[in-house]
Every structure is written in C-alpha cells, then in structure tokens.
Amino acid sequence: MSRIGVFICWCGENIARTVDVDALAQEVSKFPGVRCAMNYKYVCSDPGQALVREKIAAEKLDAVVIASCSPHMHLKTFRRAAQLAGLNPYKVEMANIREHCSWVHHDRAKATAKAASLIRLSVEKARLDHELQPIRVPVTRRALVIGGGVAGIQAALDIADAGYEVVMVEREPSIGGKMAGLSETFPTLDCSQCILTPRMVEVGQHPRIKLYSYSEVERVEGYIGNFTITIRQKARYVDISKCTGCGDCWSVCPLKRNKSEFDYGMGVRASIYVPFPQAVPARPVIDAKTCAKIIRNGCGLCEKKCKAGAINFQDTDKLVEEKVGAVVVATGYKLYDIGEKQDKASLAGYGEYGYGQYKDVIDSLQFERLLSASGPTNGVLKRPSDGAEPKNVVFISCVGSRDNAKGLPYCSKICCMYTAKHAMLYKHKVHDGQAHVFYMDIRAGGKGYEEFVRRAIEQDGAKYYRGRVSKITQEDGKLVVRGADTLAGVPITVEADLVVLAAAMRPADGVAELAQKLNVGYDEFGFLLESHPKLRPVETNAAGVFVCGACQAPKDIPESVAQASAAASKVAVTFAADELMREPEIAGINEQTCVACYACLRACPYHAIEQAEVRTPRGVFVKHTARVNPGLCMGCGTCVAVCPSKSADLEGFTEQQIYAMVESLV
C-alpha cells in the first residue's frame, strides 16, 4: 500500500473562493493509498514547503500530490522540496485545480467535486510513479555562432574571452553584418566602422575563435552539449591561407562594373573583390557568376598576377565537421524589398512609390552608403540618377511596417531613430538642404533617444509631417511627393530630389531553413522564437540553442549587443557544469518486444530514435531494434502512440499510469 500525502493549496482566494478546500481534504483523505490530506493557504510559500517536508518525514510518505496551480508554475519548486526531505523528486505529482478548475467554474459544489476527481487522477498516477534519476550528458565546451554581424561578433568575443572556443560561421565573404555599412550611429553619432572594425579584427585574430567566412551551416546533428555541425565552405576560388590580401588581383580584374552587394547596388566592384577595405578576413573572393575565366575560360589575369599563387579556379564547395556544445544564432535582418518582386505573396509592395523604379527613390540602407565616408561617393551626398546634390530630401517612415495592407503589422522599432539620424546627417552635409519626414508616430523610447529626435527637428531643422505619402510621381526631373499633414489637416506636396524609404526590418533570407535544422521555432514573419518573452529571452525551445540580435525581432545596435552578451552568458552557464542534467521523463523502447518496424523513428519530431542491434555480451547478433537517444528525446510520447507492438513507453507518463488514471474515473 502506498503512503501518499496530498496538499491542497488555497492559492489565497484563487482556489478557496470556488473550491471548498476543507471538504475536499476530507474526501481526498479517504482515497485508497492516501496517508494524509491537508490544505494550506499558500503551499508554495516557505512555510507551505516546510509543511510538505515535515509530513514527508513524519508520515514516511512515498509520494506526494500537490493540488494547486499549473505544473508549469511550480512543479520544480515542489520537486526540490521533496528532494530536500529525502523523497525522489519524480515521485511528486500535481493536480491543477486552479487553471483547470477554480478559475473556470462558478458553482462551488461542482467545482469541489471536479477538484476531487482531478486529485484522484494524480493520486492514481503517483501510486505508479517510478524513482527516476536525471540524465547526465557530457559537454563539449565549444560554441557555434551563426552570423557575424554585431550581435554574433559580441557573442563570439564574450564566449571566447570567458575561455571557451568558438566556431563562427558567416555566409558573406566578410563578417560585420549591416553595421559595417552604416555611416554614423544614433544616438551618439559615432562612426559605425570606427567602433565595429576593431571588434571584427579581434574576432579574426582571437586565438580561440575559428572563423568560417563565406560558409553556411549545412547540417545539425546531436543535442545540447553534443552537437555535430556540418559546415559548407562555399567555393571562394582564392586560397585564403596563401593569399596576402595585397590587392593585385582586384586592381588587374577588367570586370569592374558589377553591382556591389555591400553598397546595396549603389557602387561597383570587380569580379574578384574584397567587399570593403576593412573586411575580415581581408581576403578576396571570386564572383563565379561574372568571372570571365569561370564562365568561359577567358581572362585569368588575376591568376597570372597573383604572386602568392592563391587563385584556384578549380575550387569547389567543401564540407567540414565541427563539434560544439551550444549554438548562438545571430543571423540578423534584411529590409522589406522596395522593388516590385516580393518573396511572399502576402507582401504587397509599394506601387504608389514606383516600386523603387525611380532611380532617386532608395531604401534606408542605400542612403547609409551614400552618407558613409567609405561609401561609393566617399561620403559626398550625390543622388543616384545624375550625381547632383539633393536639396530637398523626403524620408518616409513605416514603409511596410505597421501596415496590414502591405503585409507587416509590426513596428520595426528603429526606423524613427535612424530617420532622425538621416535628417540630421543630411543637414550636416548639405547646409542649404531641407529634410522632410513623413511619419505615423515618433517612437523614440531609449536612453537619449527622444532628445536625439528633438535635435533633428530643432537644431537641424528637419520638417516633420504626421501623415502618409499617398503617391510619388516623377515630373520634370523632380520627384513629386504627395502626402497629408494630418495635424494641420492639409494635403502636402513636396518636390524632392531624393526620397528615402525606411523599409521594414524582416529576418534574413534562409532563416526558416536554418531554424528547422536547429529545431528552433519562428513566428509568422520568420523571426526566431525565444522560449519566454520575459524570463527566457535568449533561450529557445531547443536546449542549447540561443538567439540574439535582429533575427529575433527588430532591434538596434545597443539592444543587439546586450542580447548577444546575454546569450554568451547562457552559453557560459551551459559550459560551467561538468555534465549537463536532463529531465529523465523520456521515452524508452522495450528491445525484447520491438519488431524493428521503425514507425517511431519516422514519427519522432526530434530525430531522437535510431536503428540499433541487440547483441549478446559476446557480440553475437540477436535482432534489430529501435533505440532512443536520451540526449535528444524531448518526451513528447509520439513514439508511444504509433508503436504497433506496444514496445515504446514514456517514463513519468507510462501507459500503465494512464490506464490506472482512466480506470479510477469510470
């Protein structure tokens, strides 16, 4: 006979208002196997937990049922309490008589009866609970950081400085991300490259950071503490171990007029190129789509010129494997495309702004390049169509963002700030110019942010109109921008020389595929999901995988960096233990009865089941079987449901327990 203690919580008024806790305790104490039943105002409080501990000792309880709130809330609390009193923590069950009962019912008698039934179920389950031990897994103390923008850089440096090795995978030829292309940064207007490039160099030179540039994550296997990552190193056609970065190759390359990705098409580059002078690694890459040698076996000048013999036109993609114990995803963002083609049917594009076909209608990142001292115009403000200095510039915020009709209801958060910055920097370059800003609301929450926007308006004379622009047309070489000033209640027409669209921030291309490889969730817009928006902001639902930066939601540099350090500290916490503990409530396969049909293997969403062989101690083959990898199993129970031979079972929720619970009710 079991000796079960039942503790019924009032949860202040939350439960006791609707459930008659005294009558309940009386009734429950009569259930078979229940040694004692009592109620208490807050079982989760210190004295409440002390009561549980005392009773475990005094009554020699062999299982405990707490009837209170959701196990999500307090299961861990009560397991710890039980453990302190010497009871195996997996012999604690909870009956949720708050969310499942008192909060959703009015009738006291019926609610009390239902609470009794819920407790009866948990008592039945507790009778059959096994003593379980947490699973221990070894940890590889090395981290993978995917994406080398400012967030990835920060995370990598923090982890490396904490003493652990880091593998960084960046898909572009250089790390740096968007920040490397920005001009000056709000709210302090420090030069973006000046503050970023030293950090990039640190990554490149750090003894504990191994950088794979121009590479992508191909495959992810394993689980927290023990991931095996396959990395695809894309063919670069330049052996970066031989290359000295002298620059002879790109100066000799005759194909110099390819649109530069780094300048968002505002500048040009050769077919063999370093995306920008401060690139890390400062080694070129050949663009196979335009190189004459690769396309039609022509040219080859760079090879002849290269003294180091680093050019290799026969280069191919290479796959390499790295073992790591934790992963940080920092893949950043891209902008809503202002062109006609959209990558999702739900995005409508902006025909009213000419779908970006007017040469002088550009997006905000392109404008950053025009402002940047290292940009295609060396920081002299020239408009794309004819190189003239624009005297009237219109900035339109919320292009894509906050607009259900265009497909994105969310606020991109940073555009108000960088638009104010743009207006300001423009005025600093063109003293007799006028900036016009059309906005919906000015969202400038942040340290020094509101003051920054006021400066753009008051000191630098930017004209702010609260209203949308309905149409941009081109007339006599001017962009005629028609909109509304809803505060003044008048329509406004501005004849502009340049229009800058603050396009919405969206997650980087390919993030969904990457998330699937990592078993990380993402929202309808593709932003990666944190496991709790408040309390677990950098964790994901995949153990050992963390997120930071703009891949999780639109954010600015300070926030990206803060989040990156948070992710790094979570990695350090993961690596701090000798072994990792995992909950033991996972599936197991009875290898005696398994018929090796592998229905479970196909059904398992976590790829946690493998094909295995049963052999005698001498190594003689007996049979094939399915086997659960305890490191990967998340205890969802899908295998139990599909197993035709009833060989799969789930610890902590065995079939026997479920039958016993059902039988107790009928």
Place this chain on the structure above:
Amino acid sequence: MNIGYYPGCALHGSSDDYEESLRACLRALDVQLQEIDEWICCGATAAHALNQKLSTALPARNLALAERGGFGEMLAPCPMCSMQLIKAQKALAGNEGLRREMSGIVELEVRGTTRVLNLIQVFEQVGLDRLKAALKSPLKSLSAACYYGCLLTRPPDVVEFDDCEQPRSMEAFLTALGAKTVDWSYRTECCGGGMTLASEETVLDLSHKILSNAAAHGANCLVVACPMCHVNLDMKQPDIERRYGVRHGLVIYYLSDVVGMALGLPESALGINRHFVGKA
C-alpha cells in the same frame, strides 16, 4: 462569344460615342453584346452617399436581371458601374440575410452569380493572340499614354483588377497592336470625375495635370476606358487650354477606338469623329 451588356447611364447619354465604339469593335471580334432588359441606374456616387441600402439594392436589381437573362458574364464599360456592381455582389456573397433582404426589396431573386467585366477584361478574354491575328493596320503612329483613372483598379479589394498603383493591362494590348506606349506618372490619378457640376475648376486643374504629364512624357494621345475620364479630358480640353493658356491637342481615345482602328475599322464607325479634340 455572347455576353450580357450593362451600358449604364453614360453610354446611353453623354458618352454614346463610347457605346458606338465598343459595339463596332467587339462585333468585329465576334463578341455579341446583349443588353440587359430593363436595367436601371447603378447608384453611382449618389446612392452610397445617401443610403447604404439603396446603394446595394440598385446594383442588386441589375445583377438579378442579368441572372434572369442567363448571363454568366456581363460587360459594364463604365468603371463606376462595374465597381458598384462588384461591390454589391461581394456584399451579397458573404451575407445570406442581406441576399434575402435584397431579393425582397428588388422583387427578384438575386444570387450574384454573374461575373462583371470591364472592357479591358473582355479584350483579355478575346486574347492577345486573336487580336494579333486580326490586326490589319498596326498603330504605328500612336505614342499612347494609357490612362486608367481612379476607379478601374480601385478599390483593389473590390475590383481585384491589375496592380492598383501601377497597372499595365492596357499597355499590353497597345503594344501588341503596334503602338508605342509611354511610361508616365498619372496612370491612376483622378481626372475630377463628376466634380464638373460642383467645382469645375477642380476638374480643369486635375485634368490639366494629367494631360501635361502625358505630353511631357512624349505621348501624342491618351487611351481611356472610362466615360467620365473621356468627358473631362476630351470635351473639357478646349476649356483647359483656354484657362491655362496652353495647347495640348491630345486626342483621347477609348480603348475600343484604338483596337477598332487596328482591326481596320474606319474612325466614323467607331464614333471617333464625334470627339471634341481631333487629330492635330
């Protein structure tokens, strides 16, 4: 091809040149138009400003008449009419109660099953290939600004036709028929519509901008598919020229005019000789 035809008031009144043109043109393409028996006003701008129910009931009766006539499709060449008809149709489709109520009011069972087409869509059904095959005299001398006005593509959720800000469906026909089309900025701007009566100045101003922009982009004519636009741009053009002291001299064609011309029909058969602005 045999389709229903809802002329609306304009095509039987001020814009009967439009009716003449599209009838002649479609006849040449073997499209038979059958006028809906006993059709009534679509409600246009007046009804929905006054009474929501009326603005659904008027088009609903027309839809019911079309169904009674057994028409799967019906051409409503005036964009205001087609928009009102489609709007009513969509309201009825989503609301069985409204459908029953309207059937009672208009004293005819209305289901809203007839598909309402604008003129461009009828040409799309004929198809570019057939038009090209029937092409007799390519429109080589035309450098056309295709003008959609405000209603042909709007509201986009109602009419669901072409790109509402950057439409190109008319251009496709013009190019196929050998004309040049110009890239210009006022494709979907408002011409002033029915404001003539309330504020003629507004109409003159808006239409003047449209004509100027077309000319500035190298157009020697405009092609429209809306009777109201035609009135403002063609009939009012001399007034515009007087008021702004300019000479536009831009011929305003209906889409069916230019298709008809390409098919070899004489201008008189298309009613082009009745336009106010003739060839320069």
